[in-house]
Amino acid sequence: MKFRLLIISLLAGWGSAQANQLTFRVDMGTTAVPAGGVHVAGNFQAAAGFPADWNPATTALTDADGDHVWEATVNVPAGTYLYKFVNGNGWNTSELVPATCGITDGGGNVNRQVIVGGSAVRLPIVAFAGCAPQLRFAVDMTGQTVARTGVHVVGNFQALAGYGSNNDATALPLTDDNSDGIYEVTISLPAPGMFQYRFVNGNTLAGAETIPAACGTADATGTLTRVVNATAAVNTTPSYCFGTCTACNGATLTSYPTYWWNDAVFYEVFVRSFYDSNGDGKGDFVGLTQKLDYLNDGNPATTTDLGVTGLWLMPIMDSPSYHGYDINDYKAVEPDYGTMAQFDAFLAAAHQRGIKVILDMVLNHSSSQNTWFTQSAASTTSPYRNWYLWSPTDLGFGPFGNGWHLRNGQYYYGAFYDGMPDLNWRNPQLKAAMWDVDRFWLRKGVDGFRLDAVRYLVETGTTTADTPETLGILEEFHDSLKAVNPAALSVGEAWTNTTAVVPYVRNSRLDLCFEFDLASSIISAVSTGSPTALRTQLNLVTSLYPRLQYATFLTNHDQNRVFDGLGSNVARMKQAAALYLTMPGVPFIYYGEEVGMAGTGADEDKRKPMQWTAGTQSGFTTGTPWRGINSNFGTYNVASEQADQNSLLSHYKKLIGLRTANETLRKGYYLPATSSAASVMAYARVFNQEATLIAANLGSTAVSGSTLSLAMSTLAAGTYQVTELYSGQAAGTVTVNAQGGFSSFATTLPALAANETWVLRLRSTTATSTASAQPAFAVALYPNPTAGAVRLALAAAPAAQSQLQVFDLTGRLLQTRSFNGNSYALETSGWAAGTYFVRVQSGAALAMQRLVVER
Incomplete structure (x- = not known):
C-alpha cells in the first residue's frame, strides 16, 4: 500500500501546479436523470487528474441535497477550458449547447467555455442544454504596455458570477485571441442586472484603470467605474480604450507589429555536415566560418552569395550522439566542431556580414550521460533526484509508446528514448539552471533559439503534450529571454495541426512556430497541380496566427528532403520555393535544399554532407566523410549551379533577393x-x-x-x-x-x-x-471573434453617411450597407466560420478591420 500511495502522490504532484477550484453546476429539474447519473466532460479532465480529456463517464456530478442541481468540483491550473454536460455516461446523451453561449469546434459541435484565473471559480447554475445570460467584457489596449500578468476585469458582478470575491483582480483574465489589441472575456450570469466594472492592466488593483468623470459612476467607495446594464440574453460592453471614455480602433488591417525576423530569410545548418576544415570528415566551426561568404558575404552589390540573413544552427553543445539533441553539457560546445573560441569567432564573423544566429535549444530532455542525470540516478536522496521524473513502477505511458525506462531499480521518464531522460520542469532548481543556460548563450551574442519538441515539456497526469503547464513554462522562458535581449527570437517546433500550434505563439510565449501543415500543403499542391487545399490552408493560417508571426519551410532535418518528395523534379522544386518565399511568414531553408540535395530514410541520410563541388567527396572534406555523400552530387552541387543562371541555386538567390528588396x-x-x-x-x-x-x-x-x-x-x-x-x-x-x-x-x-x-x-x-492623406477613422468591432451579432462603433459620429462593405477571404462581397451615426449592428448568422474584412468609408475617411467569425 505504501508503494501505491507513492505513485498516486507523484501523479498528483504533476497535476496540481497552481491549481484552482472549478465548480460545475447544472440544473436537471426538467430533465430525467438515468441510472448512469450526470457527468461533465471536457479538456480540463486530464489537468484535473482524470485519465483522459473528453471522457463522458469519469467526472461525475452529484445532487446531495436533492434540489436537482448537480455539482462537481475539480482542481485545475489557470487556463481556458471547454466542456459540456452529459446526462448519463455516454456521448449519445450529451447536451446540445446553444450557439449563443457556446464555442464551436469548427465541426458543428458547440461546447461551453470557462476561463480560470488565479482563484476559485464557481460557475452559475445553468439548465441542461440551456443558456444563462451572457456578459462579454472588452477593452482596447492599443498603445498600452500590457503587464506580463495580463489584463483582468473587476467589479461587483464577480461574487454573483462565481469569480472569487468582488474586485478580485486575479480571478477573471481577458485574452486577445486574434491579436487586434482588444482583450475580451465572456462570462455567464445567474440573473440579469446592472453591474459596475473596471479593467486592470495586471492582476492587482494598483493597475486598475482610472475612469474619467465623463463616463464614470461612483461605487460604494467613491471609485469611478464603468456600468453595464445586462438585461438581455447576450450583453456586450463597448471596447473602450483603457482608461478613456472613447472607443478605439484596435489593430486595423494595416496596423500590426513586425520585427527584425520578418525581414529575414533563415538557413538551417547541421554543422557536422556543412564544411570540414581539417580533414577529419566532420564539419566544424572553422569550416562554417569559411563558408559564410557563400551564405552572405555582407556586400549587397555582389551576386555570388545566397543572401540569407539568419542562421539556425542545429545543436552545437557537447553531446554523445552525432545529432546533438541529447546534451551532456549545456554550456560547452561539441568537441567535434571545435572550441568555444572558434564558435565565438564564427559568431563575430556572421554578425559582421549582417547574419543573425539562433541556436537549437533542447529544453525537454538531456543526455543520459549528463552529470545532472547520472547524479539523479545514483541515489534517491541526490539533490539532483527531482531534476528528472522517477517512479518505483513502470507507469507505462508516453507520447510515442511507453516512455518509462528502468535504471538502478526505479523507472525514469524519457519520452523519446532511454538516452534522453525528460527534465522535470516543476523543479525550481532545474528551471533556474536552464534559464541560466539561456542567459549564458544570449550574453555571448546569439540572437535567439529554436526550441526542440516544445509540446512535451510538462506532463500532467498521463497527458504528455500541450498541457497548460507547458504553456506556462514557455511564458517564463519568454520573460527570461527578453530580460537579457528584448529583441531575441524564439521559434518553436510544435509539430501538430495548425489550430493546436497557435496557442504557442500567443500570450507572450514564443515569437514563432513552424507551420508544418502549410509546408505539407505547399508540397501537395505542387505535386498534384491543384491549388484548392493550399488556398484553404493559407487562409486558415492567416486567420489564426498573429499577423506574419509563423515560420514557413518545405522540409527539415526530421523529414525526407523535399527534392525527393517532388520526384527530383527541378521545375516543381522551383515552384515550391517561389511559393513559400513569397508567402507571409518567416522562411527557413534547410541546408542543401537550394541545390537539390536528396535524402530519405534514416535520419543520418536526411542530414548528409553538403554538396559543394562535383569533385572528390563533393568538396566537403579531404578525408572520409562521417556519412557518405549523396549519389546526385555530380549534378547538384554549389559550384556547378553557380555557373548556371537557370539552376535551382540561381532561382533561390533570385527569390531571396526579391524578398529582401x-x-x-x-x-x-x-x-x-x-x-x-x-x-x-x-x-x-x-x-x-x-x-x-x-x-x-x-x-x-x-x-x-x-x-x-x-x-x-x-x-x-x-x-x-x-x-x-x-x-x-x-x-x-x-x-x-x-x-x-x-x-x-x-x-x-x-x-x-x-x-x-x-x-x-x-x-x-x-x-x-x-x-496617409486620408483622415483618421477609428472603427471598432466587438465582440471579435464573434458567433453572432457584431457592433461596429465609430469614435465619433461622422458628418456624412457611412458606407459599410463586408468581404470574405475568397474576395466575395457579402454585404453593402449605409448607416448614419456612430454605430451599426452587423449580423453574422449564416456566415461560415472564418476571417472577413469589414470596410467602412465616410467621405474621404476610410478604415479596414478584420473580423473573425466562429461557429
Missing part, C-alpha cells in the same frame, strides 16, 4: 486573389500603398489569356504600373477601384508556363489618394 514580400498583409485559370494559385501582399501579386501555375500545361482579380484592399484608387519582378519585364497597367480591388486584369506577359510563378509588383502612377 521588396517590403511587401516581407511585411505585407495577405489577401487571397483569384484567377480565371483553375490551376493558378493567386494571392496578394499589401504594404503601405504598394502590392505584390503572386500567380503560380501549378498545372502541367501553360496558361494563356488568364486574368487575375482582387476584390478589395487598402490600396488607393488609381492606375498602377505592373512589373514582373523575377524577369524584370513590364506587365501592363491595372486600374484599382474605390474598394482597392480590380477585376479581370490581364497582363501583357506571354503565357504562364507550367510550374512558373509570376511575382507582379503594383506601383501607383496616378493614385487619387494615399493612406
Whole structure:
C-alpha cells in the first residue's frame, strides 16, 4: 500500500501546479436523470487528474441535497477550458449547447467555455442544454504596455458570477485571441442586472484603470467605474480604450507589429555536415566560418552569395550522439566542431556580414550521460533526484509508446528514448539552471533559439503534450529571454495541426512556430497541380496566427528532403520555393535544399554532407566523410549551379533577393486573389500603398489569356504600373477601384508556363489618394471573434453617411450597407466560420478591420 500511495502522490504532484477550484453546476429539474447519473466532460479532465480529456463517464456530478442541481468540483491550473454536460455516461446523451453561449469546434459541435484565473471559480447554475445570460467584457489596449500578468476585469458582478470575491483582480483574465489589441472575456450570469466594472492592466488593483468623470459612476467607495446594464440574453460592453471614455480602433488591417525576423530569410545548418576544415570528415566551426561568404558575404552589390540573413544552427553543445539533441553539457560546445573560441569567432564573423544566429535549444530532455542525470540516478536522496521524473513502477505511458525506462531499480521518464531522460520542469532548481543556460548563450551574442519538441515539456497526469503547464513554462522562458535581449527570437517546433500550434505563439510565449501543415500543403499542391487545399490552408493560417508571426519551410532535418518528395523534379522544386518565399511568414531553408540535395530514410541520410563541388567527396572534406555523400552530387552541387543562371541555386538567390528588396514580400498583409485559370494559385501582399501579386501555375500545361482579380484592399484608387519582378519585364497597367480591388486584369506577359510563378509588383502612377492623406477613422468591432451579432462603433459620429462593405477571404462581397451615426449592428448568422474584412468609408475617411467569425 505504501508503494501505491507513492505513485498516486507523484501523479498528483504533476497535476496540481497552481491549481484552482472549478465548480460545475447544472440544473436537471426538467430533465430525467438515468441510472448512469450526470457527468461533465471536457479538456480540463486530464489537468484535473482524470485519465483522459473528453471522457463522458469519469467526472461525475452529484445532487446531495436533492434540489436537482448537480455539482462537481475539480482542481485545475489557470487556463481556458471547454466542456459540456452529459446526462448519463455516454456521448449519445450529451447536451446540445446553444450557439449563443457556446464555442464551436469548427465541426458543428458547440461546447461551453470557462476561463480560470488565479482563484476559485464557481460557475452559475445553468439548465441542461440551456443558456444563462451572457456578459462579454472588452477593452482596447492599443498603445498600452500590457503587464506580463495580463489584463483582468473587476467589479461587483464577480461574487454573483462565481469569480472569487468582488474586485478580485486575479480571478477573471481577458485574452486577445486574434491579436487586434482588444482583450475580451465572456462570462455567464445567474440573473440579469446592472453591474459596475473596471479593467486592470495586471492582476492587482494598483493597475486598475482610472475612469474619467465623463463616463464614470461612483461605487460604494467613491471609485469611478464603468456600468453595464445586462438585461438581455447576450450583453456586450463597448471596447473602450483603457482608461478613456472613447472607443478605439484596435489593430486595423494595416496596423500590426513586425520585427527584425520578418525581414529575414533563415538557413538551417547541421554543422557536422556543412564544411570540414581539417580533414577529419566532420564539419566544424572553422569550416562554417569559411563558408559564410557563400551564405552572405555582407556586400549587397555582389551576386555570388545566397543572401540569407539568419542562421539556425542545429545543436552545437557537447553531446554523445552525432545529432546533438541529447546534451551532456549545456554550456560547452561539441568537441567535434571545435572550441568555444572558434564558435565565438564564427559568431563575430556572421554578425559582421549582417547574419543573425539562433541556436537549437533542447529544453525537454538531456543526455543520459549528463552529470545532472547520472547524479539523479545514483541515489534517491541526490539533490539532483527531482531534476528528472522517477517512479518505483513502470507507469507505462508516453507520447510515442511507453516512455518509462528502468535504471538502478526505479523507472525514469524519457519520452523519446532511454538516452534522453525528460527534465522535470516543476523543479525550481532545474528551471533556474536552464534559464541560466539561456542567459549564458544570449550574453555571448546569439540572437535567439529554436526550441526542440516544445509540446512535451510538462506532463500532467498521463497527458504528455500541450498541457497548460507547458504553456506556462514557455511564458517564463519568454520573460527570461527578453530580460537579457528584448529583441531575441524564439521559434518553436510544435509539430501538430495548425489550430493546436497557435496557442504557442500567443500570450507572450514564443515569437514563432513552424507551420508544418502549410509546408505539407505547399508540397501537395505542387505535386498534384491543384491549388484548392493550399488556398484553404493559407487562409486558415492567416486567420489564426498573429499577423506574419509563423515560420514557413518545405522540409527539415526530421523529414525526407523535399527534392525527393517532388520526384527530383527541378521545375516543381522551383515552384515550391517561389511559393513559400513569397508567402507571409518567416522562411527557413534547410541546408542543401537550394541545390537539390536528396535524402530519405534514416535520419543520418536526411542530414548528409553538403554538396559543394562535383569533385572528390563533393568538396566537403579531404578525408572520409562521417556519412557518405549523396549519389546526385555530380549534378547538384554549389559550384556547378553557380555557373548556371537557370539552376535551382540561381532561382533561390533570385527569390531571396526579391524578398529582401521588396517590403511587401516581407511585411505585407495577405489577401487571397483569384484567377480565371483553375490551376493558378493567386494571392496578394499589401504594404503601405504598394502590392505584390503572386500567380503560380501549378498545372502541367501553360496558361494563356488568364486574368487575375482582387476584390478589395487598402490600396488607393488609381492606375498602377505592373512589373514582373523575377524577369524584370513590364506587365501592363491595372486600374484599382474605390474598394482597392480590380477585376479581370490581364497582363501583357506571354503565357504562364507550367510550374512558373509570376511575382507582379503594383506601383501607383496616378493614385487619387494615399493612406496617409486620408483622415483618421477609428472603427471598432466587438465582440471579435464573434458567433453572432457584431457592433461596429465609430469614435465619433461622422458628418456624412457611412458606407459599410463586408468581404470574405475568397474576395466575395457579402454585404453593402449605409448607416448614419456612430454605430451599426452587423449580423453574422449564416456566415461560415472564418476571417472577413469589414470596410467602412465616410467621405474621404476610410478604415479596414478584420473580423473573425466562429461557429
